Amino acid sequence: MKFFLDTANLDELKRGAAWGIVDGVTTNPTLIAREGRPIEEQIRLICGVVDGDISAEVISTEAEGMVAEGLKLAAIHKNVVVKCPLTRDGIEATSKLSKQGIRVNVTLCFSAGQALLAAKAGAYIVSPFVGRLDDVGATGMDVVRAIVQIYRNYGYKTQVLAASMRSPAHVIDAALAGAQIATMPFKVLDMLFNHPLTDKGLEQFLKDWGKAFPEPAAGR
Ligand code: E4P
Numbered sequence: 297m298k299f300f301l302d303t304a305n306l307d308e309l310k311r312g313a314a315w316g317i318v319d320g321v322t323t324n325p326t327l328i329a330r331e332g333r334p335i336e337e338q339i340r341l342i343c344g345v346v347d348g349d350i351s352a353e354v355i356s357t358e359a360e361g362m363v364a365e366g367l368k369l370a371a372i373h374k375n376v377v378v379k380c381p382l383t384r385d386g387i388e389a390t391s392k393l394s395k396q397g398i399r400v401n402v403t404l405c406f407s408a409g410q411a412l413l414a415a416k417a418g419a420y421i422v423s424p425f426v427g428r429l430d431d432v433g434a435t436g437m438d439v440v441r442a443i444v445q446i447y448r449n450y451g452y453k454t455q456v457l458a459a460s461m462r463s464p465a466h467v468i469d470a471a472l473a474g475a476q477i478a479t480m481p482f483k484v485l486d487m488l489f490n491h492p493l494t495d496k497g498l499e500q501f502l503k504d505w506g507k508a509f510p511e512p513a514a515g516r
Contacts, residue, residue: 297471298350300479302459303324304331304338308482309345320348321425322459322479324379324403325355336372343373351401351421353379354389362389370398377420379403380411387417394418401457408442415452426470427460436460437469444474462486 298319304327305458312318321342328335339352350373354365362385364376364451370393378393379401380386390400394417402414407427414422426436440458447454457477458470464487470478478505511516 297475298348299485300309300351300457301346301478301485302327302461302479302481303509304342306331306341306345306480309342312482312485313346318346318348318485320350320375320477321346322351322379322401322457324353328353332411335369339369339376340371342376348375349377349399349401349421349512350375351377351379351403353381353403357383357385359385359392362386364390366393366398375423377401379423382406382414387413390417390419392413394420403459405443408439409456410444411439411443411454411456412446415447415450415454419454421455421457423457423459423479425460426458426466427462429460430462437466437473440470440475441483448474457476464490 299317300320300322301309302322328338331338339350339416342350352369354362356362358364362380369378370376377399380389381404382402382476390401390402393400399420401423402419403423405411405422405424411422424439429436429439443456455476457479458475459479461467461478461480461484467478467480
């Protein structure tokens with residue numbers, strides 16, 4: 297499973313990248329706006345930190361504008377994946393960009409039917425938003441499971457990226473569902489490390505070692 301960080305913040309990306317377990321980055325207009333730099337500049341900086349797929353989203357709402365923006369975003373760096381929303385225009389833009397060899401992440405996907413449209417348009421990635429579905433009383437992970445099954449049935453190559461992850465449990469469930477990618481805020485990636493038995497076990501090991509070898513360098 298690939299782990300992407302769902303942030304445009306360079307400090308968070310540097311911390312995650314140092315662990316060697318971050319395969320890519322997703323951004324959206326909200327995350328880019330939070331950092332205060334023009335999108336081209338911010339995406340270029342992100343590409344310098346993480347070597348993997350970096351999603352950058354268009355803000356046009358009609359197909360022609362999305363294609364023009366998508367071409368510009370894709371020209372920033374070879375790792376850029378253009379993000380288009382799952383609207384009629386977004387799907388038209390996805391078809392057009394995909395035919396030109398531009399990799400597209402179709403975002404704001406909330407149903408398996410919508411995900412079928414993305415696959416048929418040649419999307420490289422589809423992003424079902426699990427947390428936002430949970431927020432409105434649905435079960436977001438059911439949608440991820442259905443998409444994985446449908447894509448498998450027909451051999452679609454579009455990768456399923458479980459987005460809007462709010463907890464380590466979401467990441468584990470997405471892995472069990474067979475999503476190829478999970479994108480998560482830095483906080484969720486960080487929480488995946490935590491287990492009280494790891495802390496307790498380490499404390500005990502060090503205590504036992506210290507008793508046997510009171511001199512710091514001894515016993516090595
Ligand atoms: C995905 O690409 C989106 O940027 C993201 O996962 C949305 O998550 P949110 O619902 O926590 O804003």
